[in-house]
Structure formats: structure tokens, C-alpha cells
Amino acid sequence: MTVKSRRSRGRRFSLAGQLLVVQTAGVAVLVAVGFALAYFDARTAVTDRSRDEATTVAATIADTPSVLSALSTEDPSRALQPFAEQVRADTGVDFVTIMNTGGIRYTHPTPSLIGRRFAGNIEEALRGKVFTETYLGTLGESVRAVVPVFDQDHRVVALVSAGITIKAIAQELGERLPPLVIVASAVLLVGIGGSLLVSRRLRRQTRGFAPAELSGMFGYYEAILHTVREGLVLVDAGGTVVLCNHAGRELLGLDEDPAGSAVEGLGLAEPLARSLVSGPRTDEIHVTETRVLVVNTEPVRSDGRERGTVVTLRDHTELQALTGELTTIRGLAESLRSQAHESANRLHTVVSLVEMGRPVDAVEFATEELAVAQHLTDRVLGAVEEPVLAALLLGKAAEAAERGADLELTPDSTVEATVAIPSRDLVTVLGNLVDNAIDAAIETAAKRRPRVTVTVRPDGGSLLMRVSDTGDGVPPDAAGAVFRRGWTTKPGGGEVGHGLGLALAAQVVRRHRGTIEVDGAVFTVRLPGEGSAG
Structure with missing residues (x-):
């Protein structure tokens, strides 16, 4: 604030100053009215007593x-x-x-x-x-x-x-006036003193601003809070929502303004509700029914006491989907790099066999390696016409091969080039299911050859995606929790470490009103939509 604005503000009465004037005037009026009423009451009492006394004397x-x-x-x-x-x-x-x-x-x-x-x-x-x-x-x-x-x-x-x-x-009434004057003066002094204390406290809290300035400032802040794209929630120390802007209501999926309601009564997921009333938390990821939220909380302290928590919410749903696509592309690029490296090794081997005068062995070796590599590529491209999904499966197959696992596409798999479900969502669902299956299969590599089987085909107007692996599978008692964020069997897991992939896959399925089920080591997804599959 500039010096000029401070001076102009100083020439106007602050809210505390105006309140002091109003309170002082109100106290003075009340004391004056009380004094007048007390005076007339005393006068009436003295007059009535004199009339009764005169009547008694005359009657006697x-x-x-x-x-x-x-x-x-x-x-x-x-x-x-x-x-x-x-x-x-x-x-x-x-x-x-x-x-x-x-x-x-x-x-x-x-x-x-x-x-x-x-x-x-x-x-x-x-x-x-x-x-x-x-x-x-x-x-x-x-x-x-x-x-x-x-x-x-x-x-x-x-x-x-x-x-x-x-x-x-009048003389008798005059003897009664001094106590009334003393009492009225005392009440007036106490009232003015109380007004001064209230005014001083209000001045500290409003920082000397005039009502028009406070109104304008509140209007600006209100406009800012409800126009920013980030969600902002203020929660007091008792766990009650004090303020929630429009973006916060949208991100939390609330139809009405939650101000005045307890956080635990908003119907939020337990981890998210717990984050809103505790802190500090930095860039904590929460998966809701339809969104991926990044939550930051910071306690608010005043006068050495904790007043509540400021919560900011950012929508990372699109970013998370883009990250999934980028991961798929990186995996495909890495598989191409690996295949190029392997192809160079094979080419050197073929050249060496030719130089050794064994051209027949060189032809057999080259033909055998080419057939193995081309078989999976032909199988995927022949069954999956959707380019992003085909690229995802080829990349995951290369990744599985590098990690010592086999990825198979069942013979009945087929997907048209144009599907009703966005390719980004298909990548999120199938990519996370395959990643989870590869990890689970490799964990049991000591018992059996790791293998992941993928099925993608039409099923009565819906798109069926089924992923199974040779791992131990999900325990029956954990089937209800496997799609919650934070659930994982990996060491170091938890709400921050792992357990996000399956939660994201389940979120996409719910958004498209589909179903996702798990039976041991078999995950089955059905996404509705006519023409989604060939």
C-alpha cells in the first residue's frame, strides 16, 4: 500500500473508530433514557407518597x-x-x-x-x-x-x-437525584470503557481499515478464491469446513457448499478426509472416483495456537493420463532400442558365420530369429488395429521379454481401428493391468516360467479386456481393497510408495460405467459402448 493510500485511509474513520462512535452514542442515549425514566419514576413515587400521606392525615x-x-x-x-x-x-x-x-x-x-x-x-x-x-x-x-x-x-x-x-x-426529589447521577455516570463510564476495549481489539483485527475498504477487499478476495482453478479448502481446528471455493467443490465432487459441515460428513474417501484435517502434507496423490488429486495441506497458526488447516487441491487426472501415455511410448522406444541392439548382435553373428564359410548356418540362424520376432508383431498387428493399443502391447511384450517373462495375446483377441473408448483411457487400464501382471509373474519366477496372457475382444456390445499371469494371485480377502490407492504387495509400498496403477485403472473403468473384477491372478474389465470392438 502506498503512502498516499495510507494517508487517504487515515483521513477516513476506520471500522473500529466508527464502531466506537456508535457504541459511545448508544451508551450515552441509553444512560440518558435510563436516567430520565428513573427520575420520572422517583418523581411519581414521591408525588404518590405525598398524596397518600396527605389523605391519611386528613382522614385521621x-x-x-x-x-x-x-x-x-x-x-x-x-x-x-x-x-x-x-x-x-x-x-x-x-x-x-x-x-x-x-x-x-x-x-x-x-x-x-x-x-x-x-x-x-x-x-x-x-x-x-x-x-x-x-x-x-x-x-x-x-x-x-x-x-x-x-x-x-x-x-x-x-x-x-x-x-x-x-x-x-421537589426538595425531597432533589435528595434522591445524587445517587441517580452517580449510578448513571458510572454506567456511562463503564460503557465507554467497554467500547474502547472492543474498538481497540477490532482495530487490531481489521488493521485499521474502513468499512468500504474491508468490503472491497472481501469482494476481491471472494472473486479470487472462486476464480482460481486450484481447489482451496479452509478447515478449522475442529474439523469443520470454513470455506471451499468452486474449484474445490468440483474437485471433491460436492454438489453444495460444504461450509459449516464437518469433513467426516462430506462422504469423501477416508484417506482423503484424513488428509484434509491433518498436516502438513506435500504433493500427496489421492485417487477419487473420477479424478487424480494432488493434495497439499499447511496448518494455520495464530497467537501461538493452531487455528486450522489450509488445503489446496490440484487436478492431475489429465496429467496422469498423459504420463501413462508417455510411459507407454518410452517403453516402446526402449523396446525398439533393445531390439536394435539385439538385431546388431544377430547381424554380427550372421556376418561371422558367412566369413567362416558356413552360409547355410547363417541363413538358418537369421531365419529362426526373424520368425520368432516377427510372429508376435504379426499377431498383435493382425488382431489389434487400434494403433495406440497395438503399440502398448508390443512395448509391454518387449519389456516382459527383457525381464525374463513371456507376454501372449490369445487367438480370439481382436480390436477395430476405431473404438468408442478414448485410446488414452485404454492405455491407462490395460497398461496398468499388464504392468501389475508382469511384476506378479516375475515374483514367482523361481517356481514357474513367468507368463502374462492378454485377451482383448468384443463381448456383447462391450469391450472385454482380460489379463492373467502365473503369479500367486490376489488373496480372496484382499479382492475388495486391491483397487484402492496404496494397496500393494511390493516392499516399501503404502499410500505414497506404490499402489497407484490399479487405482487409476479402476477410476477409468468407473468413469465409463464399466466393471473391473479380480479372481486370483485374473483381472477382467468390461467397458460398455457399441462399436467399441470389432
Whole structure:
């Protein structure tokens, strides 16, 4: 990244910075709303308590017998005023007013207002009901209760009002505010501190990039991951697929995106599934139902901990087929070189016999060697018109001869020049079967003359290929495993050393929906397709 791009990025808010601003604003709003709700709740509680207290005081005075007695005297204020002031001082209310049914006061905290009309509503109380209200009176706005006083006949003979001023209520509410402010401030500080920690951690993880840059970078990476031809699979430490690009899904034969699924639940072959979750592995070859895959795995470590595995997959199916063809051509070239060498030796022998004056022996020797060499060539070329397959058989025959084994083509073998199965696939199947047969026959050379017999002919619309040898054959209990990659009877075998040829042959057969069977030392392949054989 250039200096200019860094500066331009620095002038924009990073994702962590934007998140910090949003979180701080959110915490501040939440604290403000919480404080407001707590304040209004406290105000409501104080107001309700004041209203209940005023109602209780007024109702208690109205039920006091001495009040009813004083009302029957000529000057009720004389007895009621001291009583009302004493109650006011004892209960903490701001005023206690006793009045007649006309609203004329008998008592008041301000004596000069005694005898004047009560400032407030009394209609509900005159009907015998207790009611409360907030009213602006002589002492200011107050919360008050008005209670009727009944005589023995349950008639309203007077009214009692007790109240607490809003100023007193506000003062009590003010005493409750400091704890609310302290709690709100503490919550705000904790919220901002938590936001700072989250922002700092996010800044480290996003490396200070802005959201637009992260979105663009993710889009680029996503496009790259899904357009590369190599398969890429990310597996976490628990064996769960985190990411798999399109090429990876195709190479693994998966119809749906495996992200979020366990590797062991994808239906892959056990060796391949084991390779995806373990490592490191370098250029490890795996044969699936339809492909030859080269697998590389590398563990991912962060902060000293193993986070998972990065798996790359390469398709070597075509390369493996081309390698098989190249091996066949090399074998044929090597056999030609060997035959040329042998022909030179025979020619020297013939020349020497002629020089020795024995021309008859020279002719017999030359004719005998020529007949032996030409017989197999004529037999192969006469039966197998397909050139690549014929070249394969001639090369394998020469290779077998050099290794001390005989390769025979059965009399009923015949293949037309044009077949439905690609010659590359025929080479893969027949070449690997013959190679395996030559090796098996030579292993028992001490017991019997090594010999490999090959049959290639039509069989009911299919192409039949049968290869047998004089070896000991495949044990019955290993017949199911012989076509798996890694199976071999050779020393030093295993998943890396040997055991690939038969697996490749079986893969080609499965791809063409054919069958491959083994019975001891006899391998039989049937590949469907009309016109595949003559």
C-alpha cells in the first residue's frame, strides 16, 4: 500500500473508530433514557407518597371525635387551630385546614387567613367523597386531599384538607437525584470503557481499515478464491469446513457448499478426509472416483495456537493420463532400442558365420530369429488395429521379454481401428493391468516360467479386456481393497510408495460405467459402448 493510500485511509474513520462512535452514542442515549425514566419514576413515587400521606392525615383528623365536638361550639377555631398546627408539626405536612361546608376556614398555617374561603375544590367532598388534587393555593402549588367530616347521622358537617407543597416534594426529589447521577455516570463510564476495549481489539483485527475498504477487499478476495482453478479448502481446528471455493467443490465432487459441515460428513474417501484435517502434507496423490488429486495441506497458526488447516487441491487426472501415455511410448522406444541392439548382435553373428564359410548356418540362424520376432508383431498387428493399443502391447511384450517373462495375446483377441473408448483411457487400464501382471509373474519366477496372457475382444456390445499371469494371485480377502490407492504387495509400498496403477485403472473403468473384477491372478474389465470392438 502506498503512502498516499495510507494517508487517504487515515483521513477516513476506520471500522473500529466508527464502531466506537456508535457504541459511545448508544451508551450515552441509553444512560440518558435510563436516567430520565428513573427520575420520572422517583418523581411519581414521591408525588404518590405525598398524596397518600396527605389523605391519611386528613382522614385521621376527620375521624377524630374532638374535631366534631369543636365544630358544635360558637368558636371552632379556638380549639381546632392549635390542634391542626400540632398535627401539622407532627406529620410533616405543609398545611392542615379545617373548614365548614361553605369553605370558610377554621384553621390555617397563616392565622390571618382564618375565616376566609378555602382556595380549592370541595364539591366532591361535600358529596361525601374523599378526593385529591394538585392546586395553586395560598402557600403555592401543592398536592392536597379533601376529606368530609360526618356527624352521627352521617351528614357532612365540615371538611378537612391536608397538603404538601410541590416545593417540598421537589426538595425531597432533589435528595434522591445524587445517587441517580452517580449510578448513571458510572454506567456511562463503564460503557465507554467497554467500547474502547472492543474498538481497540477490532482495530487490531481489521488493521485499521474502513468499512468500504474491508468490503472491497472481501469482494476481491471472494472473486479470487472462486476464480482460481486450484481447489482451496479452509478447515478449522475442529474439523469443520470454513470455506471451499468452486474449484474445490468440483474437485471433491460436492454438489453444495460444504461450509459449516464437518469433513467426516462430506462422504469423501477416508484417506482423503484424513488428509484434509491433518498436516502438513506435500504433493500427496489421492485417487477419487473420477479424478487424480494432488493434495497439499499447511496448518494455520495464530497467537501461538493452531487455528486450522489450509488445503489446496490440484487436478492431475489429465496429467496422469498423459504420463501413462508417455510411459507407454518410452517403453516402446526402449523396446525398439533393445531390439536394435539385439538385431546388431544377430547381424554380427550372421556376418561371422558367412566369413567362416558356413552360409547355410547363417541363413538358418537369421531365419529362426526373424520368425520368432516377427510372429508376435504379426499377431498383435493382425488382431489389434487400434494403433495406440497395438503399440502398448508390443512395448509391454518387449519389456516382459527383457525381464525374463513371456507376454501372449490369445487367438480370439481382436480390436477395430476405431473404438468408442478414448485410446488414452485404454492405455491407462490395460497398461496398468499388464504392468501389475508382469511384476506378479516375475515374483514367482523361481517356481514357474513367468507368463502374462492378454485377451482383448468384443463381448456383447462391450469391450472385454482380460489379463492373467502365473503369479500367486490376489488373496480372496484382499479382492475388495486391491483397487484402492496404496494397496500393494511390493516392499516399501503404502499410500505414497506404490499402489497407484490399479487405482487409476479402476477410476477409468468407473468413469465409463464399466466393471473391473479380480479372481486370483485374473483381472477382467468390461467397458460398455457399441462399436467399441470389432
